[in-house]
Amino acid sequence: MSPTLTFIVRRLVQLVPVVLAIAALNFALLHLAPGDVADIIAASTGGSSVEFVEELRRSFGLDRPLYEQFFIFIGRLLVFDLGWSHIQQAPVLELVAERIPATLLLMLAAIVVAVVVGMLLGILAAMRHRGWIDGVLSVLALIVYATPQFWLGLMLIVLFSVTLGVLPSGGMMTIATQMGWLARAADIGRHLVLPSLTLGLFYVALYTRLMRASMLEVFTLDFITTARAKGLSETRIGFVHAARNALLPVVTLAGVQIGHILGGSILVETVFGWPGLGRLVFDALLQRDLPLLLGVLLVSSVVVVLVNLAVDVLYGLLDPRIVQK
Amino acid sequence: MTINSLTKAILAAASAMALAGTAAAQCPKTGGTLTYLYHPEPTALSTVATSAVPVAIVATKIYESLLTFEGAGMTPRPGLAESWTVSDDQKTYTFKLRQSVKWHDGKPFSADDVKYSIEKVIRPFMSRGRVYFGDVEAIDTPDANTVVFRLKAPVPYFLSVFQPGETPILPKHILETIDTSAAGPIRQSSLMRQPVGTGPFKLKEWTRGSHVILERNPDYWRKGYPCLDQLVLRVLPDGAARAIAMESGEADVAPMSALPEAEIERIAKLPHIQATKEGAEALGPNMWLEVNLREKPLADVKVRQAISMALDRSRIVDVIWYGQGTPATGPIVSGNPNFYNKALKPYVYDQRAANRLLDEAGYKRGADGVRFRLSQHFLPYGETWVRLGEYIRQELGKVGIAVDTKSVDLAGWLKAIYTDWDFNLTSTFSHNYSDPTIGVQRTFISSSINKGATFTNSMGYRNARVDELFAKAARETDKTARKAQFDEIQQIMHDELPVIFLVELSYTSVWNKRVHGLITNGISMYSSWDGVWKD
Numbered sequence: 001m002s003p004t005l006t007f008i009v010r011r012l013v014q015l016v017p018v019v020l021a022i023a024a025l026n027f028a029l030l031h032l033a034p035g036d037v038a039d040i041i042a043a044s045t046g047g048s049s050v051e052f053v054e055e056l057r058r059s060f061g062l063d064r065p066l067y068e069q070f071f072i073f074i075g076r077l078l079v080f081d082l083g084w085s086h087i088q089q090a091p092v093l094e095l096v097a098e099r100i101p102a103t104l105l106l107m108l109a110a111i112v113v114a115v116v117v118g119m120l121l122g123i124l125a126a127m128r129h130r131g132w133i134d135g136v137l138s139v140l141a142l143i144v145y146a147t148p149q150f151w152l153g154l155m156l157i158v159l160f161s162v163t164l165g166v167l168p169s170g171g172m173m174t175i176a177t178q179m180g181w182l183a184r185a186a187d188i189g190r191h192l193v194l195p196s197l198t199l200g201l202f203y204v205a206l207y208t209r210l211m212r213a214s215m216l217e218v219f220t221l222d223f224i225t226t227a228r229a230k231g232l233s234e235t236r237i238g239f240v241h242a243a244r245n246a247l248l249p250v251v252t253l254a255g256v257q258i259g260h261i262l263g264g265s266i267l268v269e270t271v272f273g274w275p276g277l278g279r280l281v282f283d284a285l286l287q288r289d290l291p292l293l294l295g296v297l298l299v300s301s302v303v304v305v306l307v308n309l310a311v312d313v314l315y316g317l318l319d320p321r322i323v324q325k
Numbered sequence: 326m327t328i329n330s331l332t333k334a335i336l337a338a339a340s341a342m343a344l345a346g347t348a349a350a351q352c353p354k355t356g357g358t359l360t361y362l363y364h365p366e367p368t369a370l371s372t373v374a375t376s377a378v379p380v381a382i383v384a385t386k387i388y389e390s391l392l393t394f395e396g397a398g399m400t401p402r403p404g405l406a407e408s409w410t411v412s413d414d415q416k417t418y419t420f421k422l423r424q425s426v427k428w429h430d431g432k433p434f435s436a437d438d439v440k441y442s443i444e445k446v447i448r449p450f451m452s453r454g455r456v457y458f459g460d461v462e463a464i465d466t467p468d469a470n471t472v473v474f475r476l477k478a479p480v481p482y483f484l485s486v487f488q489p490g491e492t493p494i495l496p497k498h499i500l501e502t503i504d505t506s507a508a509g510p511i512r513q514s515s516l517m518r519q520p521v522g523t524g525p526f527k528l529k530e531w532t533r534g535s536h537v538i539l540e541r542n543p544d545y546w547r548k549g550y551p552c553l554d555q556l557v558l559r560v561l562p563d564g565a566a567r568a569i570a571m572e573s574g575e576a577d578v579a580p581m582s583a584l585p586e587a588e589i590e591r592i593a594k595l596p597h598i599q600a601t602k603e604g605a606e607a608l609g610p611n612m613w614l615e616v617n618l619r620e621k622p623l624a625d626v627k628v629r630q631a632i633s634m635a636l637d638r639s640r641i642v643d644v645i646w647y648g649q650g651t652p653a654t655g656p657i658v659s660g661n662p663n664f665y666n667k668a669l670k671p672y673v674y675d676q677r678a679a680n681r682l683l684d685e686a687g688y689k690r691g692a693d694g695v696r697f698r699l700s701q702h703f704l705p706y707g708e709t710w711v712r713l714g715e716y717i718r719q720e721l722g723k724v725g726i727a728v729d730t731k732s733v734d735l736a737g738w739l740k741a742i743y744t745d746w747d748f749n750l751t752s753t754f755s756h757n758y759s760d761p762t763i764g765v766q767r768t769f770i771s772s773s774i775n776k777g778a779t780f781t782n783s784m785g786y787r788n789a790r791v792d793e794l795f796a797k798a799a800r801e802t803d804k805t806a807r808k809a810q811f812d813e814i815q816q817i818m819h820d821e822l823p824v825i826f827l828v829e830l831s832y833t834s835v836w837n838k839r840v841h842g843l844i845t846n847g848i849s850m851y852s853s854w855d856g857v858w859k860d
Contacts, residue, residue, distance in 0.1 A: 035736025035744075042452070043739055043779040044368075044377040050778045052452055052508075059509025088533075089369050089517050098533050154565050162573050169569050170561050175360075175536045273561040275534030282562075283365060288736040 004316060011309050015302070022301045023077060023294065027070055030290050036062055037086050037288045060086050073294070082298070083291035087284070092295035095280065100299065102172055103276035106199065106268070107261055109192050113200030114207055115254055119247065121204070122211020126246075127238045129216060137208060145205040149264060153198040153271040160194060167194055170273035195272040199264055203257065207250050214246035221245075248318060255311030259304045352552035357859040359553050359840060361578035362567045366560040367537070369517040370528060372490050373446055374508075376453075381490040382580055383558055385851045386539055387429075388493035388522035391420055391439065391472075392484060393853070394846045397606040398662045399759045401484045405434070405494060405523065406472075415479040415802050422470040426546045428496045429520075429527040436466035441497040445505045456763060457486040479802045482760035489524075490851040496521050525551035525855035535560060545855070552842075552858035568592050577840050577859065580850040581605060581832040586647040586709060589833050597838055602649075605832040607847030609658040609757030609764070612650070614717065614825035615742070617749055619785045622697050627686040629822040630672070634682070635724045636717065637674035642828055645712050649833055653826040655815040656765045658757050660829065664808065666815040671826075679724045688725075696725035702742065702751040705735045713752055744777045746785070754830060755780060759847060761811055762799045769814075769823055770795050786823035 038056040057063045061072070076083055082092035125137045144152075161169035168174070173188050218224065219242060227237050266278035277296055284292040367379040370387060391406040401409075406420035426434040448458040460480050465473040476483070486492055499521055504510035520528055525547070526539035539556040559576060561567045564585035570576040571584065571592055584592060593600035614632070622628045638652035651659065654669035688696040699721070703714035711732075718728040728750070733741060741747050758764030767773050770792050773782040794810045801807040819826075834850060836843060839860040845852055 033734070033737060035734075035738070035740035037736070039736055039739040039744070039779060041375065043735070044375045049452075049455070050775045053777055053779070055508050059507050059512075084513065086512070087368050089374070089512055090533075095533065102534070150563070154563075154569075157566065157569055162569055165573070169573060169575060170563075170566050171559060172535055175538065175557050175559065270562040271566055273535070273559065273563070273566060275532065275560075279534060279562055286735060288734070 004313065007316075008309065008313065011312070015305050018305060019298065019302055020074070020077070023074070023298050024070075026294055026297050027073060030293060031066060033288070035288060037290065038062055040287050041086065056086075077298070082295035085284075085289055085292040085295075087287045087289040088292065092292050095292060096277065096295050096299050099275060099277045099280050100303075102274060103262070103265055103269075103278060104303075105188075105192065106195055106265055106274060106276055107258075109196035110199035110203070110261060110265075111254060111258075113196055114203030115250060117200070118204045118207025119211050119243070119250060121208040122250075123215055123238055123243055123246075125208065125212040126215030126219065126242075127234065134212075137212075141205040141208045144201050147202075149198060149202060150267045150271050152201065153194070153268060156194050156198060157271075167191075169194075170271075172275055195268050195274050198271070199261065199268045202264070203254075203261070206253070210250055210253060211246060214249050215242055218242045218246045244318065248315070251311060251315055251318065255308050255315075258307045258311075259300075262300055262304065351549045352856070352858050353841070354858045354860065355549075355552050356554050357552075358555040358557055359578065359854075359857065359859055360557045360559055360576045361580055361583075362559050362561050362570060362576045363580065363583050364560055364562045364564075364567070366534065367558075369512075370520040370531070370537070371495070371517050372493055373451055373495070374512045374517060376451075376490065378581055381851050383537055383539070384493065384520070385489040385524070386526040386556060386853055387520045387524045387528065388489060388495065389524045389853065390489045390492045390494055391422075391487040394485075394488065394607075394848070397603070397660070397847045399485060399607050399847045401487075404487070404489070405439075406487075409484075415481075416476045418474040418476070418483060420472045420474075422472065423546055424470055426523050427544050428498075429522055429542060430496075431544075432496065432498055434494075434496075434523055435469040436472045437469075438497045439472045439494055440464045440466050441500060442495040443492065445500060446495060446511060447492055450508050450511055451492075453491065453763065456767075457492065478800055481799070481801055481807060482762055485759045485763070488759075488848065488851070489853060490848070494523070525853050526556050529555070547855060551853075551855040553854070556854065564588065571598065571835060571837070574837060576837075578834070578836040578843070580834045582649070582834075584833075584835055586649045589649060589835065590647055592835055593833075598835060599838050600833055600835045601844060602831040602833050604834060604844040604847070604849030606660040606662070607759040608832065609661055610754050610830040610832065611653055611656065611658050611757055611826070612752065612754035612828045612830050613653065614827060615748075615751045615753050616784055616822075616824060617746060618823065619746065622686070622688055623699070623749060625686050626821055627682045628688070629825060631679040631682040631686070631724065632721065632726070633672040633822055633825045634675045635679040635720050635726075636672075636825070636827065637720070638671055638827055639674070641713065641716065645709060645716060646828065646830065650828040650830045653829045655819045655826055656757075656769065657761055657811065657815055658829040660831075661757060661759070663759075664761055664811045666812040668812070669815060669819050676720075676724055683724060683726075690725045694725055695727045698727040698729065699749040701728045701730045702733065702738055702748050703730065704752050704754070705733065705738050710752055717750070717752075739779055742783050743779045743781065746776070746783060748783075752827075753780070761814075762795070766795045766799070769818065784823055788817065788821065788823075791817055 038053050041056055042053045085092050085095055088095055121137055125134045128134050157169045160167040168191050172191050224237060224242060227241050265276060266282050269276045269278040281293060281296040284296060363379045365379055367383050368375060369380055370384050372381050372384045389405050391404050392401045393404040394400060395402050405423055405426060407423045409418060409420045411418055422436055428434055443458055443464060448454040460477045461474055462477045463475045499516055503514040525542055525545045527542045529538040529540040531537045537558040541551055541554050561570060567579060568584050568588040571579050572595060592598055616623045616629060618624050642648060642650045652671040654671045657664050659665050683696055690696050701714060701717065703710045714730050718730055721728050742751055755768055756764055767781055769782060769786055771787040774785055775781060791814055794814050798807050798810040801810060842857045843849055
């Protein structure tokens with residue numbers, strides 16, 4: 001087996017106890033809060049009798065001792081059954097599976113925006129070190145970094161949807177119209193622009209700063225001096241020689257921040273009505289829908305662990321010395 | 326001809342004309358898609374398991390009940406029942422059902438469906454089912470198109486029970502395939518997610534987290550209806566984003582305060598937008614400060630009156646709710662034309678009088694200016710309620726009542742208020758519904774002092790006279806006597822303040838002017854919208 005493959009398999013095996021531990025911790029934490037889903041459901045019917053609430057509790061199995069509920073939960077997890085959402089009245093797995101593509105699409109688009117734009121601006125700023133472009137970019141990065149995401153999202157909607165009328169203000173696709181797959185993909189793409197920009201811009205700011213610093217450091221290294229001595233153009237030196245080496249810290253940070261981006265998607269999905277996991281978890285939390293909440297948290301933790309694994313592999317591709325060590 | 330018979334003749338002629346009008350009526354324009362906005366997303370497409378607003382708005386387009394209603398006072402009109410008669414002792418209600426009505430899956434609708442839905446689902450498992458049908462001795466179905474309800478005692482509000490959102494008629498042939506012995510299996514049944522109703526619209530597509538699409542039912546019994554081809558619910562969780570979608574014309578309707586209070590005023594002024602508080606009279610949301618009467622000082626009526634005078638209702642309406650409401654006077658809202666006691670006046674904002682009352686009650690200010698301390702929870706429904714909590718703390722502080730505000734989430738709040746009774750003050754609101762026996766009684770009668778039951782008598786309020794009046798009114802067949810009973814209840818509560826009545830909230834519905842026919846009765850957003858059309 002190649003070292004890369006061994007590495008991947010080892011990491012996948014390690015994933016099982018990590019995920020189970022996360023599940024147990026979540027279960028314990030969520031059961032610390034007073035009140036339960038039976039109360040919430042009873043309340044949503046606008047007042048109800050004690051018998052009604054008790055009946056709900058009994059049929060949901062909430063009247064059993066906590067340890068029993070815990071073993072039922074873990075036992076189900078081992079056969080990939082995430083349980084039943086009493087609020088949404090549907091299996092948790094189905095609910096999560098419905099939402100996960102939307103969130104992954106949004107996250108992927110945001111990361112691409114963040115890394116690509118952040119990298120380019122960072123390179124640009126470093127190559128024009130202490131020039132006016134560097135100054136403008138630094139100030140812009142600072143402003144974007146300090147802007148709350150939901151506000152940025154709303155302002156983008158006001159500009160592009162209300163004032164200019166060029167992009168849709170929310171949702172993932174045009175509802176209630178038939179279209180071919182190509183037109184549908186373009187339609188989703190149009191809907192994706194504003195949310196992925198909103199989610200990505202914050203990280204653009206971060207990566208611009210990081211890339212700039214990293215580039216400036218690489219510029220002091222000997223091989224750059226060698227390249228200059230060979231008479232290569234500054235553009236080629238910056239984009240080809242320095243960038244690849246300066247990229248490592250950005251990729252590292254991007255990997256670490258996957259969980260963070262997933263958290264940020266709650267706000268962005270709320271503002272844009274994007275049907276993803278972030279909103280599902282938020283609604284579940286408000287309604288004390290514990291099976292759903294546990295399910296989403298579990299799947300999110302799996303996603304984060306997997307993406308981190310992918311980043312590590314990518315890291316190896318960028319710098320083969322890392323895996324071989 | 327006596328005057329009486331003349332009136333009858335005129336009424337008969339008028340109703341004949343109305344019927345003829347109905348027969349000849351047709352949509353001014355057919356076709357089109359109506360998009361409306363809401364958040365949160367409905368959790369089911371049937372009001373059996375929950376009567377939450379987002380569920381009721383969509384489910385009432387799919388499922389129907391025996392009757393429909395007209396006007397703010399909710400006059401019963403034919404629905405699935407073509408006509409009905411009430412026996413002289415008001416204990417037998419006979420409904421003649423419409424023939425040739427079909428379920429969305431093509432199966433014929435019959436009296437068995439009515440009997441089965443009420444006996445197996447609505448009465449045992451709908452939260453108000455026992456109130457509605459507790460006095461039903463038997464439901465007979467002499468033939469496929471007749472349903473007879475035999476009651477143990479007269480139920481004066483019995484006809485208003487058959488609202489589409491409250492008593493939806495469900496298909497027996499599908500219910501039979503599920504376990505109807507407990508709430509769980511019914512809640513989990515496919516009927517909640519893949520509804521089969523008789524209504525003007527049927528489910529086409531539900532993409533969770535995004536939208537629900539309903540399409541025209543081509544076999545709808547009301548020929549030529551519905552006017553619209555499609556009804557689309559778009560779930561937009563952010564209030565500002567919903568306002569923008571209305572502003573840009575992307576959505577047609579924002580029903581029942583779907584827009585945040587802070588935005589309604591601005592949006593309502595736009596030239597293409599119409600906004601109204603009408604069409605929600607039969608829900609009647611009433612907001613109050615719930616008090617725990619079990620211990621001093623709140624057990625003292627003077628203290629409650631003082632609190633009532635220390636709060637400025639107009640300011641709460643104007644500043645906190647951006648004008649979306651009116652000061653409340655008692656348990657029944659002024660928008661209910663049949664039962665509101667017009668003699669009542671809201672408590673006047675007068676902090677000097679409040680201070681005097683507190684002095685009289687024996688709660689002198691201490692050296693720090695504080696008379697006593699109270700804890701306060703606020704309803705965890707968002708920003709507005711937090712601001713209300715802050716306002717109350719500020720105003721009560723001025724009269725020497727120190728208030729500690731506690732912030733908890735909904736499940737924690739429900740437990741603290743209704744299961745543990747561990748609170749002094751909390752803000753909350755309740756719906757009146759079209760009849761006080763249904764919507765008001767449960768909060769104030771002493772038999773609803775039950776630990777663990779949500780939105781009931783958490784105050785621990787006991788008044789034998791009030792109990793007696795509510796019990797009488799629940800059976801009273803004489804309309805004038807019944808009104809007098811409710812008038813007295815309102816007077817007692819106005820004086821005794823089992824809770825501090827604050828604001829009759831209003832539900833403002835906002836729509837694009839290209840939409841017509843939305844407001845037809847006291848609960849218009851829960852109507853079937855079969856006559857709604859779009860330019």
